[in-house]
Amino acid sequence: MTVEEHLLPSAEPVCLIDQNGVPHDHPSYRLPTKEALLDGYTQLIRGRRFNDQASALVRQGRLAVYPSSFGQEACQLAATMVLRDGDWLFPTYRDSVSIMSRGVDPIETLTLLRGDWHSGYDPYEHKVAPQATPLATQLPHAVGVAHAARLKGEDTVVMALVGDGGTSEGDFHEALNFAAVFQAPVVFFIQNNEYAISVPLARQSAAPSLAHKGIGYGIPGERADGNDLAGLLAVLGQAVKKARAGEGPQLIEAHTYRVQAHTNADDASRYRQDDEVTPWLDRDPIERLTTYLEQQGWLDDDVRATAEAGAVEVAAQLRDGLMPEPEVDPADLFAHLYAAETQQLQQQAAFLRDELAREEA
Amino acid sequence: MTHTKISMAQALNQALRDAMTADESVVMFGEDVGALGGVFRITDGLTAEFGDKRCFDTPLAEAGIVGMAVGMAMNGMRPVVEMQFDAFGYPAFEQVVSHVAKMRNRTRGRVQLPMVIRIPYGGGIGGVEHHSDSSESYFAHTPGLTVVTPATVADAYGLLRKAIEFPDPVVFMEPKKLYWAKEEVDLTELQPGIGTAVVRRDGADATLIAYGPAVPVALEAAEVAAAEGRQLTVVDLRSVVPFDDETVCAAVRRTGRAVVVAEASGFASVSSEIVARVTEKCFHSLAAPVRRVTAFDIPFPPPKLEKYQLPSVDRILDAVDDLQWEDS
Secondary structure (H helix, E strand, O other): OOOOHHOOOOOOOOOOOOOOOEEEEOOOOOOOOHHHHHHHHHHHHHHHHHHHHHHHHHHOOOOOOOOEEEEEEEEHHHHHHOOOOOOOOOOEOOOHHHHHHOOOOHHHHHHHHHHOOOOOOHHHHHHHHOEEEOOOOOHHHHHHHHHHHHOOOOOEEEEEEEEEEEOOOHHHHHHHHHEEEOOOEEEEEEEOOOOOOOEEEHHHOOOOHHHHHHHOOOOOEEEEOOHHHHHHHHHHHHHHHHHHHOOOOOOEEEEEEOOOOOOOOOOOOHHHOOHHHHHHHHHHHHHHHHHHHHHOOOOOHHHHHHHHHHHHHHHHHHHHHHOOOOOOOOOOOHHHOOOOOOOOHHHHHHHHHHHHHHHOO | OEEEEEHHHHHHHHHHHHHHHOOOEEEEEEEEOOOOOOOOOOOOOOHHHHHHOOEEEEEHHHHHHHHHHHHHHHHEEEEEEOOOHHHHHHHHHHHHHHHHHHHHHHOOOOOOOOEEEEEOOOOOOOOOOOOOOOHHHHHHHHOOOOEEEOOOOHHHHHHHHHHHHHHOOOOEEEHHOOOEEEEEEEOOOOOOOOOEEEEEEEEOOOOEEEOOOHHHHHHHHHHHHHHOOOEEEEEOOEEEEEEEHHHHHHHHHHHHEEEEEEEEEEEEEEEHHHHHHHHHHHHHHHOOOEEEEEOOOOOOOOOOHHHOOOOHHHHHHHHHHHHOOOOO
């Protein structure tokens, strides 16, 4: 195999369970275990409910905005299922399901989108970086975390998420290049959902696939069916294993689709037709896995009940946690700028306190 | 350590060396900082002494350099990065403004970024286009950043040591025209705290407020003014953010007149902020409006024309002459 062939992604996205629930052999990847797939099923049901409930809460005015990952749950969950506790996740704004599945409290996951603070969780507790709303700017940070871990002799792997639109940003390029030069243990995982708000993939890139972009940096690329949890677990699992073993950064592209609008504030009918969306509904990640598990005879009542209980629980958590108006403290505005508050900020904080006291009087 | 005569460049190099010796989480990286020792030799010998895991060259990409430093600081290191020249630091601007400055705030203090961004800045070295910018106002305008700039050899050492020990990100602006200025210094002397200005010269008649490369020019102007019978106080800010209102305002109140001297263009700048602050806080002590001597509001000129752009002793003395002495 030549160097170039080593870097080239598969000719077709890796798919181990197709949209009809039919398993396929693959020369390089094996089907995950029964336990992994059943765990994945349970998480998919919970993740889908999280998306549905969060979208509903936007309509009820309980969230400022919610970029749904409906249809992309397999990508979001596979990204975290392949990590160890000590590994890091660098998510984007659309990756709430990923963040939650890492163990972050569902309400704290949504702090940014609720609008009571920019980030609600402690990044160190579950090794999840704050969600990034600028595109691809979190990728160089991921490289830094990975490089520091390597300097310290730790075998940490960093999972860095980005969308198809984000691959056009300079920071994507710089992060991949730095990671390759320093052989940093980062898995760059592109969820190609075909749209950057309204702009289709063809306007982002003329590359044969986004996974091909790795070649220019010396990073092996691979692509997977983004709605096939089994294939994603196999491909991402292998990428994490290689990164941990010192083989340097890996680039994975998942082919998926943003079934819903960019956010609740978006009107997808202005830029795409319904008949484009319909075939993707048949490729749903949950349906195909359900079909497969049923045909294997693995989806018994206990598994279904466990999955449903997890979904009911997370929906209740969101409703109960987001229904009360969040308590915000104006003093927080000045509290976290510097380790030691400057005199000028103390004066401005005092001004605001006085202003509020006068309003109350 | 006894008094030795060294340049600002050597003092900065020694500060990095001492910081890296004192704390093994301190790492230094950027463009040409390894074998070459930096284009200004500030990192000279560091790779040889500490190895290429502690001081290393990176690909030529400033956003990548600063972004990687953010991640390394998140993961327990104290990165010091070099932007090779002021205007070459602009590709990193988004990382600085959206992430370096905001990380503590957006995570409610859970993620702190102890990192230093070193930027050689300013004119006076005959640099061609994009090698002479004064970019401090962009950073000073950004909440969450700390911005310091030394004007003396001793402060270069002391402030850089403090900046590396600081719990928050520091933009460390190095006046490159002062890199080769030598002074007798004792590096074991007390180091200045970040956020403290210093009175470099005392005089009762008017105050010159300056920072970085403008400080020696202000001191020279004060020397000439003294010979002509006018005694000027010179305040060296050292720290643009946090701003030392107390030291600045005390000097202005004592003298009743002030001129701000800065190498950057004046419009919407650090110098305009100083004028606003002094006017708001010292109005009743002022015998004349606060004047400014700054660069013109033009792109930094080519080397053959830069002398017309930089603050000069004559311009400072003219501004002092303009402080309505006849009315007092």
